[in-house]
Amino acid sequence: xxxxAFDARPLLGVRTGIGWCEAGQAAALIxxxxxxxxxxxxxxxxHRTELRAMLRPFVQENSALQLVPxxxxxxxxxxxxxxxxxxxxxxxxVPAGVAGRTVVTVHDMVLHAHPETMHSRTRxxxxxxxxxxxxxxxxxxxxxxxxxxxxxxxxxxxxEKVRVVPCGVDLxxxxxxxxxxxxxDVRERYxxxxxxxxxxxxxxxxxxxxxxxxxxxxxxxxxxxxxxxxLAGAWGWGFEEILQRIRALHLENSVVLTQYxxxxxxxxxxxxxxxxxxxxxxxxFGMPPLEAMACGTPVLVSDAAxxxxxxxxxxxxxxxxxxxxxxxxxxRLHEDAALRDRxxxxxxxxxSQFTWExxxxxxxxxxxxxx
Numbered sequence: 001x002x003x004x005a006f007d008a009r010p011l012l013g014v015r016t017g018i019g020w021c022e023a024g025q026a027a028a029l030i031x032x033x034x035x036x037x038x039x040x041x042x043x044x045x046x047h048r049t050e051l052r053a054m055l056r057p058f059v060q061e062n063s064a065l066q067l068v069p070x071x072x073x074x075x076x077x078x079x080x081x082x083x084x085x086x087x088x089x090x091x092x093x094v095p096a097g098v099a100g101r102t103v104v105t106v107h108d109m110v111l112h113a114h115p116e117t118m119h120s121r122t123r124x125x126x127x128x129x130x131x132x133x134x135x136x137x138x139x140x141x142x143x144x145x146x147x148x149x150x151x152x153x154x155x156x157x158x159x160e161k162v163r164v165v166p167c168g169v170d171l172x173x174x175x176x177x178x179x180x181x182x183x184x185d186v187r188e189r190y191x192x193x194x195x196x197x198x199x200x201x202x203x204x205x206x207x208x209x210x211x212x213x214x215x216x217x218x219x220x221x222x223x224x225x226x227x228x229x230x231l232a233g234a235w236g237w238g239f240e241e242i243l244q245r246i247r248a249l250h251l252e253n254s255v256v257l258t259q260y261x262x263x264x265x266x267x268x269x270x271x272x273x274x275x276x277x278x279x280x281x282x283x284x285f286g287m288p289p290l291e292a293m294a295c296g297t298p299v300l301v302s303d304a305a306x307x308x309x310x311x312x313x314x315x316x317x318x319x320x321x322x323x324x325x326x327x328x329x330x331x332r333l334h335e336d337a338a339l340r341d342r343x344x345x346x347x348x349x350x351x352s353q354f355t356w357e358x359x360x361x362x363x364x365x366x367x368x369x370x371x
Contacts, residue, residue, distance in 0.1 A: 104140055169356070
């Protein structure tokens with residue numbers, strides 16, 4: 001029996017991709033290994049009842065919660081790692097003084113590859129602490145072979161510690177929605193229009209959205225009734241540039257900003273899209289294209305970083321920094337129903353290869369190495 005602790009902080013509050021990665025892997029590990037004992041550890045100064053409610057779905061017969069008062073005056077050795085054989089930190093950093101063995105997930109090297117796309121506070125924190133964190137960890141987990149090569153490039157001393165554990169997709173949650181009433185209801189509530197291209201994710205510089213908006217303007221100029229562009233997700237750091245680009249190109253009536261999308265609406269929003277577009281400049285993995293594929297939605301991605309590794313030959317792939325080619329991709333998807341049908345079928349097959357159960361199996365092998 002192993003005693004495994006998870007740093008639950010990425011699971012609290014509004015979850016980003018890091019939080020959803022931890023949620024998928026942690027839930028699958030708890031289900032698949034009833035012989036082991038798991039604890040989700042977090043810190044909380046206030047709202048402890050609400051935080052416990054957020055973590056309750058992870059509590060099973062072999063798992064428990066441990067929320068301790070959050071304070072910079074409490075040593076991390078007291079907050080994490082007690083009574084555990086190992087603790088897994090899913091958000092880049094291992095605190096000093098953690099008891100027992102440690103695993104850290106380093107999702108990407110955007111710190112070095114595209115530092116200009118990061119918030120200055122996050123950039124300073126990682127520059128100060130990431131090297132020390134990877135030195136402390138017994139194993140470093142990353143989401144893709146691409147990110148493994150990037151870590152070896154920028155931190156060659158830690159290359160031997162790195163293990164690749166791809167993310168997954170919940171095929172029970174993300175699946176095609178064919179109910180016409182449900183699709184119509186989501187279109188009306190999010191004001192998408194009858195036909196729309198969809199982006200889903202945080203609105204931030206790394207996602208290449210100003211270039212996508214410019215490409216969309218070129219696409220829209222080719223048709224009397226172009227599809228709308230729906231940008232769904234929270235406003236992140238640097239989103240002002242996105243708003244400025246929309247206004248500068250007079251696209252206020254064509255580009256829809258939904259902000260938060262309820263989880264129960266995601267599948268219908270994805271399924272109803274003409275295509276899913278994700279021309280990101282840099283990704284350690286990129287779960288949204290995989291989720292769109294699972295819903296049977298044709299996908300367009302950039303050729304950057306890990307995205308070709310994730311989607312294989314099951315998407316339309318365009319150069320990340322070529323606005324003309326992105327626009328041409330949108331035009332192809334608008335006009336070619338046979339292409340959309342082919343990508344829809346191929347995408348579903350591709351998504352079926354990435355499950356959280358498979359991801360958890362790979363991660364469990366890492367735990368066994370250092371147990």
